[in-house]
Amino acid sequence: MQRNLFDLTKEELEAYFLSIGEKKFKAEQVYDWLYQKREFNIANFSNIKKEIQNKLQEDFNTNLIKIERKQEDELTKKYLFRLFDDNFIEAVVMFHDYGNSICVSSQVGCNMGCKFCASGKLKKVRNLEAYEIVEQILVIEKDLNIRLSSVVIMGIGEPLDNYDNIIRFIKIINDAKGLQIGARHITLSTSGLIPKIYELSTFPLQINLAISLHASNDKLRSELMPVNKVYNIEALITAIKDYLKVTSRRVTIEYVMLDNVNDSLNNALELAQLLKGMNVYVNLIPYNETNSGDFKRSSKNKIMAFYDTLKKAGINCTIRREFGSNIDAACGQLRGSMNKI
Ligand code: SAH
Ligand code: SF4
Numbered sequence: 651m652q653r654n655l656f657d658l659t660k661e662e663l664e665a666y667f668l669s670i671g672e673k674k675f676k677a678e679q680v681y682d683w684l685y686q687k688r689e690f691n692i693a694n695f696s697n698i699k700k701e702i703q704n705k706l707q708e709d710f711n712t713n714l715i716k717i718e719r720k721q722e723d724e725l726t727k728k729y730l731f732r733l734f735d736d737n738f739i740e741a742v743v744m745f746h747d748y749g750n751s752i753c754v755s756s757q758v759g760c761n762m763g764c765k766f767c768a769s770g771k772l773k774k775v776r777n778l779e780a781y782e783i784v785e786q787i788l789v790i791e792k793d794l795n796i797r798l799s800s801v802v803i804m805g806i807g808e809p810l811d812n813y814d815n816i817i818r819f820i821k822i823i824n825d826a827k828g829l830q831i832g833a834r835h836i837t838l839s840t841s842g843l844i845p846k847i848y849e850l851s852t853f854p855l856q857i858n859l860a861i862s863l864h865a866s867n868d869k870l871r872s873e874l875m876p877v878n879k880v881y882n883i884e885a886l887i888t889a890i891k892d893y894l895k896v897t898s899r900r901v902t903i904e905y906v907m908l909d910n911v912n913d914s915l916n917n918a919l920e921l922a923q924l925l926k927g928m929n930v931y932v933n934l935i936p937y938n939e940t941n942s943g944d945f946k947r948s949s950k951n952k953i954m955a956f957y958d959t960l961k962k963a964g965i966n967c968t969i970r971r972e973f974g975s976n977i978d979a980a981c982g983q984l985r986g987s988m989n990k991i
Contacts, residue, residue, distance in 0.1 A: 655684065655692075655710040656788070657781035659821045660828065670705060680706075681827040688792070690714070715739075715785045717793060729790060733758070733782060737775055739806055741786040749799035754786045756816060757807025762841045763876045764862075766908060768940045769806040778807070780818035787829060800835035804860075809838050810846035817853065824855055833857045839904060844881040847889045851896040860902035860933070861890060865912050866920035874912070887924060894929050901928075906935040907948035907956065918956045922963035931966035 658666070663677035679697055683689045690712040692703055718738065719730040727743045739755040758775040760767070787798055801823060803809045809816045820836060823829040837858040840847065850859065863886075865871035871878040881889075890901055903925065907913050925932070934957060937947040948956075953969060960967045 652709060652711050654779070654781040655680070655706075655712050656784045656822070657779055657818070659818055660825050661821075666709075670702075672702060676702070678827050681825065684712075685825075685828045685830075688788075714789055715782060717789065720793075727790075727794065729786070729793075731786065731789070739778065739782070739786075741790060741805055743790055743794065743798070750796055751800040751802060752787060752790060752798045753802045753804045754783050755805030755807050756783065756803055756809040756812050760807050761811065762808050764841065764864075765874050766864075766906065766937065766940070766945045768942075771942070772806075774807070774811075777812040777815055780815045780822060783815070783819040784822050784829075787823065799831070800837075801831055802837045802839065802860075804837070804839040808841055808843065810840045810843040810850070813846050813849065820853075820855060820857060837902070841875060841877050842881050842886045842889075843877070844885055844889045847886075847893055851893045856897065856899060858899065858902065859893065860904050861886070862904045862906075863921075864904065864906050864908075866917045866924065870912060870917075874908075883924065887928075890930070891928065901930045903930050903932045904935060905932055906937050907953050908937050909946035909948045909952070911945065913948040913952050913956055915955060915959050918959035919963065922960055922965050925965055926963075931968065932960055933968055933970050935970045 660677050660681055663680060664674035667674050667676045676698065680695065683695050689695065692706050692710070692712065695703055695706075698706070713734065715731045715733055717729055718732040721728045725745055729741050729743075731739050731741065733739065737758040739758055741755060742753040744751050744753070755778065757777050759772040760769045761774040762770055764770045783803075787801065791798060803816065816838070820833075820838075821828075823831045824833055824836065833855040834857075836855075837860055838850075839860040839862060841862045847859075847861075862875070863871070863883075865874055865878075865883075868878060868882050868884075871883060893899075894901060905912070905921070921932070934953055936953065937945060939945070939947055957967055957969060
């Protein structure tokens with residue numbers, strides 16, 4: 651069966667060339683065409699013999715995912731993509747003074763069922779293959795004629811529920827002959843699949859890990875995030891401590907501010923108690939209100955008071971700059987509106 655050429659790490663491509671009796675450096679040549687020259691037509695790989703081009707064309711395709719719809723404002727562009735099997739996913743580009751970043755999806759839908767999240771309303775249909783994640787970057791770079799310098803895996807889906815493909819994706823975009831995105835410019839966000847956090851701590855690339863905590867005690871977290879009934883806060887904190895020890899990398903704790911749900915000063919104190927002494931920083935996220943209307947965004951004052959309380963308790967803390975709230979940019983929202991058409 652034909653495979654998509656964007657699905658292969660350089661090592662896998664080297665193994666392929668060896669398996670057909672060719673030298674493994676051909677993998678670098680192919681990577682150079684795809685990721686440096688951005689030539690996706692195998693017949694134009696002019697430094698590769700016709701005979702090998704033909705073999706490559708037999709074994710691989712370079713089909714791209716399709717842009718179905720785009721929504722934009724000054725600081726963000728949001729893409730809805732149609733996959734080969736007519737499923738939809740989305741990616742968001744954000745423009746900063748220090749460069750351009752992209753938020754990619756990892757699955758079609760998500761099974762974690764977080765109550766406040768639009769993606770969670772659409773059950774997982776399947777995992778994305780690595781190439782479908784790589785192509786979110788390639789297609790957008792081509793469409794906007796820009797280069798993206800950082801990648802956050804925070805779109806639709808739970809990346810650690812698609813572990814092998816995510817690892818392959820990270821290797822491809824980090825490769826010195828690939829997209830050359832430095833590990834420190836790659837962030838993976840998870841709702842807290844503990845066994846996979848332990849596994850990720852042994853992954854040699856120094857990527858950033860962000861944990862969606864969103865609550866300061868188990869009762870509240872289990873109400874908001876069903877995953878907490880399987881992997882509770884205490885076990886999660888233990889896993890994060892292990893990760894910090896093994897990797898010596900600071901971890902981000904994400905905390906979405908939901909009005910009158912998790913934003914009291916008591917919650918802030920409880921959160922500070924949980925995180926005391928850990929090399930983490932808390933990112934307070936202004937909630938992007940979804941169509942369901944079940945949750946409201948905390949007021950600015952409440953967010954500031956929460957922030958001050960954490961700071962006073964010695965916890966590093968930032969408030970996320972809001973992106974794309976006027977274009978439904980929070981995860982799953984564009985796809986959600988698509989499904990209603
Ligand atoms: N599944 C992973 C990554 C995708 S969600 C995870 O949960 O971490 C990325 C982040 O966006 C998570 O922290 C998630 O809780 C948050 N999020 C989901 N819906 C949101 C919304 N409507 N407004 C703000 N943040 C939201
Ligand atoms: Fe899935 Fe993350 Fe949304 Fe939870 S917040 S439903 S884990 S995408």
